[in-house]
Amino acid sequence: MSGGPPIVVRGLNHFFGHGEARKQAIWDVNLEIARGKLTILMGPSGSGKTTVLTLMGCLRDVQEGSVRLLGAELNGASEADLVQLRRRLGFIFQAHNLHDSLTATQNVLMGLQVHGKGDPVKQAKAASHILDLVGLGDRADYLPGNLSGGQKQRVAVARALVSNPEIIFADEPTAALDKQSGQTVVQMLKQLGQDRNTTTVMVTHDNRILELADRIITLEEGRIAKDVIQEKPLQIVQSQSVS
Amino acid sequence: MSGVLAALFGRLPIGWLQLTHSRTRFAAALAGVSFATILVFMQLGILGALNQSTIAPYDHFRADIMISSEDANTLTDGGNVARTRLFQALGVPGVAEGAPILIGDLVLQMPDGSSSSLQTFGLNVTDARFVSPETASQMDLLRQENHALIDTATRGIPAEAFDGLLAGSPFPFEIQGTTLTAVGTLQVGGGFTADGTLFVSEQTFLRTSPNRAAGAPSHILLNVDEGADPAIVVERLRATLPMDAVKVQTLKDAAAADLAYQTTERPTGIIFGFGVVIGIIVGIVIVYQVLSTDVADHLKEYATFKAMGYGQTFFLGIVLEEALVLAIFGFIPGLLVSLGLYAGMSSLTGLPVAMTPDRIAMVFVGTVAACALSGAIATRRLAAANPADLF
Ligand SMILES: Nc1ncnc2c1ncn2[C@@H]1O[C@H](COP(=O)(O)OP(=O)(O)O)[C@@H](O)[C@H]1O
Numbered sequence A: 001m002s003g004g005p006p007i008v009v010r011g012l013n014h015f016f017g018h019g020e021a022r023k024q025a026i027w028d029v030n031l032e033i034a035r036g037k038l039t040i041l042m043g044p045s046g047s048g049k050t051t052v053l054t055l056m057g058c059l060r061d062v063q064e065g066s067v068r069l070l071g072a073e074l075n076g077a078s079e080a081d082l083v084q085l086r087r088r089l090g091f092i093f094q095a096h097n098l099h100d101s102l103t104a105t106q107n108v109l110m111g112l113q114v115h116g117k118g119d120p121v122k123q124a125k126a127a128s129h130i131l132d133l134v135g136l137g138d139r140a141d142y143l144p145g146n147l148s149g150g151q152k153q154r155v156a157v158a159r160a161l162v163s164n165p166e167i168i169f170a171d172e173p174t175a176a177l178d179k180q181s182g183q184t185v186v187q188m189l190k191q192l193g194q195d196r197n198t199t200t201v202m203v204t205h206d207n208r209i210l211e212l213a214d215r216i217i218t219l220e221e222g223r224i225a226k227d228v229i230q231e232k233p234l235q236i237v238q239s240q241s242v243s
Numbered sequence B: 001m002s003g004v005l006a007a008l009f010g011r012l013p014i015g016w017l018q019l020t021h022s023r024t025r026f027a028a029a030l031a032g033v034s035f036a037t038i039l040v041f042m043q044l045g046i047l048g049a050l051n052q053s054t055i056a057p058y059d060h061f062r063a064d065i066m067i068s069s070e071d072a073n074t075l076t077d078g079g080n081v082a083r084t085r086l087f088q089a090l091g092v093p094g095v096a097e098g099a100p101i102l103i104g105d106l107v108l109q110m111p112d113g114s115s116s117s118l119q120t121f122g123l124n125v126t127d128a129r130f131v132s133p134e135t136a137s138q139m140d141l142l143r144q145e146n147h148a149l150i151d152t153a154t155r156g157i158p159a160e161a162f163d164g165l166l167a168g169s170p171f172p173f174e175i176q177g178t179t180l181t182a183v184g185t186l187q188v189g190g191g192f193t194a195d196g197t198l199f200v201s202e203q204t205f206l207r208t209s210p211n212r213a214a215g216a217p218s219h220i221l222l223n224v225d226e227g228a229d230p231a232i233v234v235e236r237l238r239a240t241l242p243m244d245a246v247k248v249q250t251l252k253d254a255a256a257a258d259l260a261y262q263t264t265e266r267p268t269g270i271i272f273g274f275g276v277v278i279g280i281i282v283g284i285v286i287v288y289q290v291l292s293t294d295v296a297d298h299l300k301e302y303a304t305f306k307a308m309g310y311g312q313t314f315f316l317g318i319v320l321e322e323a324l325v326l327a328i329f330g331f332i333p334g335l336l337v338s339l340g341l342y343a344g345m346s347s348l349t350g351l352p353v354a355m356t357p358d359r360i361a362m363v364f365v366g367t368v369a370a371c372a373l374s375g376a377i378a379t380r381r382l383a384a385a386n387p388a389d390l391f
């Protein structure tokens, strides 16, 4: 991997709808996201945060402009290339999107098995380790239906992190959670990112998270309205438990 | 189960887990697939009964070649054949022996007023070589005037009525004003045209059917010389006999032609054929509905998997896994219920509605194929969509 920024966005425009209903949602966005940092996307509802995030995360076809992700151009990329790129990313959605017929462990295993069959014993160990890290070691065999909202979101975090992704995208990961569990989830993300030098891009409204960020980008009506780099973001110190 | 599948696939058996996650929905899906297989089995059963009852009478005879009236599509329709054709045929090289048969429908009157129609065969009782061993062994019994072999499976006559006959005491019955005596039995059962079968001598046949004549049998059966090819002898016969009056076929071809006529030209056969087609279409629609609903219900989860980097083959794998589970676990109860319904139908109608290994294999393969295809189609929407649009 070259040393350049993992995400470079140039002249990005995006449109929704067809014909009369066609409407521009993203207007000439230019961005470089630095490696190993926590970048936060803010802005009012409907300002285009999710759209930008999903465009950078290979979840939506790039229509106009350029997104270079981990050195690869996404505009015009083949489905096969997109599939390969997605495997190097971790996504955490607003809804946990856990598969409700799979246990916590099995959901996490899905994050590993995407890389191939692998060694089942090693995979089981990795899954159990990451579930311990998110404080759910004792809930490993629970189905999502038997977990609380915060616990489910932590399983989703574990699933996204288990394969050591190079970039983590998180779209309002705390929106559906109460204050306490939201805080837990974000601190966990921050700490794990810190430990592994992972690049994290997170959409959030949550003010308490801002102080953790290295950089805060604000979108308004599909354009970048503000871009602030925080020289001294709050660091999570090792003694702070994440469970 | 889930462990076995996991080892088999080298991944979590998501299809299986997903299907069995909700027992009621799994049961409903299986019921849908079972119903589809039952539907197809029932339609095939009815068509099979028609086929079976069409072919069955040919099995009474042992002959290589049959001469029929030119306009005869079945054993019982069309005109008669002049007996002289038998003698002409015997002059053709390769023909070893021949015998006329008379066929007619006679109505048996029971003392209680009920009646059953019997497909009646009048035979040359001095020659047992042209009939099946079962009949041949009883042929001598028919030499006596008004003696008959009766079908103990005749529809409309309770099986107990034949208890005495089977124990050895003759069974008298009335047919079109003549009293016949059954001295032997065979077991055939009803078809779509008659309720049962009756064997008598040529003389007895003519006595019960005054409008028929010895000089005009229904068909003529021929056997070829040892080692002769019936197909070649058929060609020679066709060259010798007047083809505007008679047709010559091997007995096998005659049965096949009769079957083709019954299923493609007669209204009953066409309607039953339609039944099978409709059954298959409805079955496919049900199976497709079950699988596409399941895929639609899990679109969010699949989109998440897609976002994680799972490709289309993975989704196809899940859906094929589901298709296989549904096909197998839906087919088994469907087959069992169909066997029960077959038994019920054949005892109610007296028709030969019976399951065959071929049919089981065919419907099973069809079920798996329909499930697999439906699943593959159901995942197409997933292939085309951006993951972000599916959450
Ligand atoms: N799938 C879609 N179809 C049509 N319009 C959409 C779609 N997704 C988003 N939009 C529109 O694009 C704009 C940006 O949406 P979004 O990126 O979801 O904003 P945010 O995440 O900041 O709330 C909004 O005006 C929204 O209505």
Ligand SMILES: [Mg+2]
Pocket (backbone or CB within 6 Å): A049, A050, A051
């Ligand atoms: Mg959003």
